[in-house]
Amino acid sequence: MRQICFASNNAKKLEEIRAALGDKIKILSLKDIGCTEELPETGDTLEHNAFQKARYLHEHYQVDCFADDTGLEVDALNGAPGVYSGRFAGEPRSDERNVTLLLEKLTGIEDRSAAFRTVIALILGDKEYQFEGKAAGRITTERSGTGGFGYDPIFVPEGYNQTFAELSMAEKNAISHRGKAVELLAQFLLRES
Numbered sequence: 230m231r232q233i234c235f236a237s238n239n240a241k242k243l244e245e246i247r248a249a250l251g252d253k254i255k256i257l258s259l260k261d262i263g264c265t266e267e268l269p270e271t272g273d274t275l276e277h278n279a280f281q282k283a284r285y286l287h288e289h290y291q292v293d294c295f296a297d298d299t300g301l302e303v304d305a306l307n308g309a310p311g312v313y314s315g316r317f318a319g320e321p322r323s324d325e326r327n328v329t330l331l332l333e334k335l336t337g338i339e340d341r342s343a344a345f346r347t348v349i350a351l352i353l354g355d356k357e358y359q360f361e362g363k364a365a366g367r368i369t370t371e372r373s374g375t376g377g378f379g380y381d382p383i384f385v386p387e388g389y390n391q392t393f394a395e396l397s398m399a400e401k402n403a404i405s406h407r408g409k410a411v412e413l414l415a416q417f418l419l420r421e422s
């Protein structure tokens with residue numbers, strides 16, 4: 230069976246990608262290939278970071294692999310926090326402080342439109358591929374819901390009245406940025422194998 234490493238140890242992300250691929254392709258985590266160091270992620274775009282992580286693994290571990298990077302792009306903030314979403318309120322990373330800071334920055338601002346964007350960089354042999362998923366929506370004025378993570382309690386996807394944190398995991402995955410990018414990746418890998 231073909232094996233591909235996903236540049237992550239995040240159990241939720243691994244579960245999602247394994248579910249999309251069924252038993253056709255074996256997905257290895259970073260731990261599975263013995264990679265314990267932090268992957269480089271120093272770019273100023275999602276594309277840069279996703280490819281930087283995937284190329285690092287390919288070079289150092291000689292594996293077929295893919296890596297993802299996600300950001301929340303808020304129109305009124307000219308696309309911020311974007312690639313810096315995880316450390317918007319500084320280090321150490323805190324979802325709680327990131328959400329508080331974003332709500333603060335949008336206080337009194339009418340245009341609340343925003344979008345999550347996920348980029349996946351895939352390396353198979355000597356070829357590179359890119360997949361992207363986007364979820365448009367708006368930022369609320371206060372937190373709502375307890376599910377999900379990150380900015381989920383303040384993001385309402387287009388066509389809904391509830392935040393990502395109020396939707397079930399299955400509902401969110403079906404319409405989310407990462408769900409869409411993972412689906413494109415899975416379709417491609419299943420066609421290729």
Ligand code: IMP
Nearest residue numbers: 297298299300301314315378379380381
């Ligand atoms: P990563 O690239 O998946 O590590 O995501 C970077 C940052 O974006 C995370 O630290 C979260 O704050 C945020 N983020 C990524 N995906 C989601 C999501 O599905 N919902 C809410 N926040 C997210």
